[in-house]
Amino acid sequence: MSDPLLSVCQVFAGYTGRDVLRDISLDVHEGAFVSVIGPNGHGKSTLLKCISGLLRTGGGSIRFSGDDVTGLAAPAMAARGLVHVPQGDMLFADMTVQENLMMGAYLTSDRAVIRRRLDEVHAILPRLADRRQQLARTLSGGERRMVAIGRGLMAGGRLTMFDEPSLGLAPVIIDQIYDVMTRLRESGRTIVLVEENAMRAARQSDRMYLLDNGAMAWQGNGEEFLARPEVIRSYLGG
Amino acid sequence: MDELSQETARSPRPLLVVDGVSKYFGALAAVDNLSFEVMPGEVLGIGGPNGAGKTTLFDVITGLDRASSGHILFAGDDITRAGPERICHAGIARTFQLNAGFDTLSVRENIEVAAIYGHEAPVFPGFRVRPVIRRRVDEALELSGLTDRATTPAGELAVLERKLLMVATAIVTQPRLLMLDEPVGGLTQAEMDAFVAMLARIRGEGMAIILIEHVMRFLVTLADRVLIMHHGERIYEGRPDDLANDRRVVDVYLGDGAADLIRAALDPGAAP
């Protein structure tokens, strides 16, 4: 097997005096769809923040496409092609949908490339084409989520991480978001998905990591997960 | 009207009446013409997707935000336009989703300040904490299991402890209605059990509770009655056991998988 694109090795992290992550290791290979599951508040988002450089790790190392990137700040990680679509969307509220998307391609200067990506995003998320000139703050929850996803795709990264893209949306919209995830997977992109709803994630994933109370509790592929209901029950509380 | 007066004659008067309350943010109706009642000693669970207006409803009831229209009565008094201090003194105490705390105050001081100012407004609070207040603070520390942490600054507490502290500062104001906003979000199974145990102790004192919760298992096991909100409106109100059978709730909010889990939670004997 070739070297993984992303390799997290024995990472610790925390806020004042409390470890949120303990001894976390995880590998993501090129073209894989990896999901990180576990209950709310158990360090999933913290893990993504550590990888994307929003948060400093308190130990361990992170390698991305062969380089040691431990301790690099978020802009440097973005420049290396690691995209993080954060929880809660974090849109630029007073910018239009179009401007938000263009910020996604901030590091790309080739206009033709930007044009092509924009067309791709509009093809996957057609609603965004209709809402082009609307201010982000006036969008509905589902539309905001789509802008956040589209903005992440505009970066054209080598690895894209989604933090709970279905959080807080009505089930109908969640289905649409997962259709997008499926399309991204089929297009061969490398993806890390953080998700509370393990069942949904299991159907897509090449590999799953279960995070419990800041530590890695179980890993395997989607089918193995579905075959082991006791894992589901003991960690996700039925 | 006639029917209503007959109703009140038969049953005890409701503690809280929310009557046609709406809250608009610009054109968006966060709470849309909502009405419900809470009886003394009752536990009402409120569920619904994010952005359904649950926390806004809490903000409006507790005076942190003003209702755009409608009325709110508590124990017969109109509190629609009252500020949060007055509502606290009237007997409503709430907790917050993001685990609010006075971070530079110690755990003990957090509870003390609520005990001094929360039950009634002192004309002048004096220069010392009165013994009767100290006793109530000790009780609240005991009840919430935070006695060992009394001198720790609240900012250094772990998630569960912060939640317990928030409840302790609420009950020390001696409320008749306790409103909990996502009390167990982010807790592990064991922590959730600890929290439920504490709530059971509080409930013995006949306090009414309204709780917002995403963890449906928690909601349905604790609540006497459930209200589900969507886009600021009520889409379901009734017994928790019927919840999973309501087509609209399943479609809009729960999804089929979760509905199965709720049935299982309410009936541990049945296979999921």
Add this chain to the structure above:
Amino acid sequence: MEVIVQVIASGLTLGAMYAVAAVGLALVYGALGMLNIAHGAILTFGGYAAFYVITSLGLPMVAGVAAAVVVGALLGLAIYVVLVHGMLSAPAFETNIFIATFGIGMALENVVLKLFGAYPAAQPLAFDGAVAVFDVFIPVRNIVILVAGILLMVATAWLLTRTQTGNAIRATAQNRAAAELMGVRVRWIYAQVLAISGALAGVSGIMVSSLTNLSPTMGGDPMLKAFIVCVVAGLGNVYGAMIAAIALGLVESTAQYLLGVRFGLATLLVLVILTLIWRPHGLFGRTQVQRL
């Protein structure tokens, strides 16, 4: 009629002057949440830089303007490097940076005093003469200030909306973490914002001193007015600051005419307090529901 023209003309001049100072403050507050109390001192430095280059070095006026811009930008940059960079991630940034820039501002004022002395000097970069508008003679320097102010506003708006740097500034102001995830080097953006704000302050120093005189404390009054403008507009709102500056200029000149020069600022202040009681986040500020 003549009085009205006079009052409007002087109000617009004041407004344009305040706008240039206020936009710099608003940019910095919008991007970093920082009140830069040293802004007034930078403004003073700008005025004196032009004075020095033109009077002592005998260079042409354009060089004076360039000197004010460069000195202002460098001072802004220095404040970033010395103070902001180290304090950004520390707690209570908003309060601490206020205190720190207050200290630096006073220190800078002291430096001007040492370099140029306490006595007021005339700003050589000024235009004499007057033109008649509706039978009212309006000094050319007022018209130059108005035109320069408008040009600078247009340039700022263009920078913010039409350039990649501007997009990054706006994005950073609206959501710092998200901007970092897009690859924006936020700290570099902050340094640029302070430099731009300093450059604007430098130019506004020339404007202020060409209307009155150069003195080490000349920055205080326009800075106070610029802050008032920002507060009325809603802190950090750049376009709001442009509008509020013109409006306050007009109000001030009207009040000065009706009540006398002494009460110009007092009237402004009463208006500001009333505005804030009515809208605590300023006219164009958005009240946000705070989740606890």
Add this chain to the structure above:
Amino acid sequence: MTAFRRDLAIGVVLVAIAAAVPFLFPVRYVITQMTLLFIYAIVVTQWNLVLGVAGIFSLAQMALFACGAYATAMLGLYLDWSLWAAMPAGAVIAVVAGLLVGLACLRLKGPYVALLTLALAQVAYLVIITDTDCFIRTETRCEPFTGGASGLRRFGDLGLREWLGRDWIIGNYFVGLGLLVAAMTFSVAVVKGPLGLAFRALRDNLGYARSRGISQFKYQLVVFALSAFFTGLAGAFYAAHFKSVGPTIFSFSLLLLLLAMIVVGGLGTIWGPIVGATLVMFADEGLREVQDFRTLGLGLTLALFVLLLPDGLTGTASRLLARWRGSGS
């Protein structure tokens, strides 16, 4: 109660030292500067209540000080009041002014408060220095109501000269020390008691505090009034001691000096303002040689402290002490 005992012991020692100074160094200059130190120390302990304990970023403290000073001077000058009566009256007038400032800031947050209060003080200053209308006209002079740019004079003094003769200045010294002890005791009682809890709760989390029954309206006004009382009294004593009041009270460099005292000592701490006031005063004395660069030095000190020791000397010291004890046990 050990913390209380410790604070009491520190207080007694400090007072004893201060009481000995006029006898150990019977130099007029030393006594005058020490008296001035007491006055400033009163102002910063009271300012600390608003700024540090309640977390309200008000910069109007020197304006309240000026209220006390000017009111005392005017009552003495125009109504011939004894200054012993005019001083408390001046303090009460400062309280009224403090209430008005508190009211104006009620709905505002952080930076808005700072700017508004700064502007209020500046307006008062401008109104005074531009005041040229004659209120009292004698054959040689014309004095405006507020004294204008040159200030007010000849409104009497504390009258200790009749008692103590040449030692009247020592009498003033002890009045100042007494006021400082009273102000300090008062502010410690407030900070340590239920009122302090309310102020700190409102500072830490406004919405939560209100939801627990703490009225922002009431306690924000209370903290402004409390802090204004001794500040006004300090201003009144300033007028009585120096027998003159002028608009220099409003100067930015004085505001800078006092702010530096709080920041150097430690914002929101009990002893910080006193420690800071003393150190900054002594440093300022040391810099008399280079008087020209005084503001430069002060400004840079302020910036450096905020940058490197944002908790001030006492805050940093107590943190280090706690860490040392923590590692020791």
